[in-house]
Amino acid sequence: MTLDSPSTVSTTSRRGTATAATRVLGALTIVMIGWLGVFGLLLSPADRDQGDAVRIMYVHVPSVWLAYLAFIVTALASAVHLFGKSHSLQADRVAGASAEIGVVFMAVTLVTGMLWGRITWGVYWQWDARLTTTALLFISYIGYLAVRGLEGSRSQRARRSAIVGLLAVLEVPLVHWSVKLWRSLHQEATVLGTDLDVSLDGLMLFSLFVGVVAFTLLFLWLLLHRSRVLMMIDLSAETGLDAALAQRRAEGGVTP
Amino acid sequence: MTDAGFILGSYVITFGSILIFAWRTIRSGKSLSDGMSDEEKPWL
Numbered sequence: 001m002t003l004d005s006p007s008t009v010s011t012t013s014r015r016g017t018a019t020a021a022t023r024v025l026g027a028l029t030i031v032m033i034g035w036l037g038v039f040g041l042l043l044s045p046a047d048r049d050q051g052d053a054v055r056i057m058y059v060h061v062p063s064v065w066l067a068y069l070a071f072i073v074t075a076l077a078s079a080v081h082l083f084g085k086s087h088s089l090q091a092d093r094v095a096g097a098s099a100e101i102g103v104v105f106m107a108v109t110l111v112t113g114m115l116w117g118r119i120t121w122g123v124y125w126q127w128d129a130r131l132t133t134t135a136l137l138f139i140s141y142i143g144y145l146a147v148r149g150l151e152g153s154r155s156q157r158a159r160r161s162a163i164v165g166l167l168a169v170l171e172v173p174l175v176h177w178s179v180k181l182w183r184s185l186h187q188e189a190t191v192l193g194t195d196l197d198v199s200l201d202g203l204m205l206f207s208l209f210v211g212v213v214a215f216t217l218l219f220l221w222l223l224l225h226r227s228r229v230l231m232m233i234d235l236s237a238e239t240g241l242d243a244a245l246a247q248r249r250a251e252g253g254v255t256p
Numbered sequence: 257m258t259d260a261g262f263i264l265g266s267y268v269i270t271f272g273s274i275l276i277f278a279w280r281t282i283r284s285g286k287s288l289s290d291g292m293s294d295e296e297k298p299w300l
Contacts, residue, residue, distance in 0.1 A: 014289070014300060015289050015290060016282065016285045016286045016289055017282070017285035017289065017297075019299055037267065040267070041267065051258050051259070052258050052259060052263055053258075053259055053263065056262070056263055056266045059266055059267055059270040060266070063270060104277050107273070108269060108270050111269050112266040112269060112270060115263075115265055115266045115269075116262075116266070119262050218274065221278075222278065224299075225278075225281045225282065226281050228285060228299055229284050229285045229288060231298075232288040232296075232297075235296055236291070236292075
């Protein structure tokens with residue numbers, strides 16, 4: 001049996017999508033998520049009306065914040081792709097990566113909201129304005145991801161999905177203000193309501209703040225890694241296409 | 257803690273989803289980068 005010494009390990013290519021900056025960002029995110037667990041489950045007080053069920057808020061609200069942020073970034077990157085002079089495919093990859101992250105956290109929002117609803121309302125689901133618009137937003141971005149996978153050239157797919165990304169983001173304010181626009185079972189915005197009145201206990205507000213900061217760092221970390229993965233997927237597809245064309249030329253006796 | 261199952265369940269679902277998504281992203285990044293040179297990775 002032989003062991004690889006450092007001199008025998010290949011140094012021509014570095015694996016993965018990490019850099020020193022993403023490692024620092026990742027470590028910070030882990031620390032903040034750890035603090036979120038400690039504050040959310042142990043240090044923050046129980047609510048006068050909701051009791052311990054309020055602890056779900058510290059993961060539910062940051063999840064929906066991250067999903068909104070991800071969908072807004074998707075729209076901004078889609079605008080850069082669509083209206084920019086170079087029609088940057090990198091902007092399209094950022095849009096796609098951000099939408100994937102947003103869909104994951106929108107699903108987390110829906111599930112944690114259902115668990116919270118079961119405790120406070122006695123049911124997992126109601127066809128209430130906030131819940132219904134949130135479900136529609138989730139389905140819209142599943143549709144966006146489906147459009148990204150449709151047939152066509154790389155630039156055609158990017159253009160199509162950019163248009164969908166710009167249209168779907170219009171639902172975000174509708175979801176956020178749905179509790180004001182319609183009679184809703186769902187409580188109004190906890191922090192950023194229309195009157196900007198913060199009516200939370202200090203430690204509850206701080207726990208929520210820790211959650212929002214942790215999830216914002218997590219979003220940046222995931223976005224960097226995921227957009228690099230999408231770049232490599234594009235590159236492998238191009239390389240595969242080039243290899244297939246070269247093989248067909250060789251079969252036909254055509255020299256490039 | 258009252259309703260502990262629902263509360264802990266919501267934390268497990270949230271942190272579990274984060275872990276699975278992050279792990280899948282890192283794993284696919286590693287497997288895709290295996291066949292590529294450093295010149296094809298502009299972030300390096």
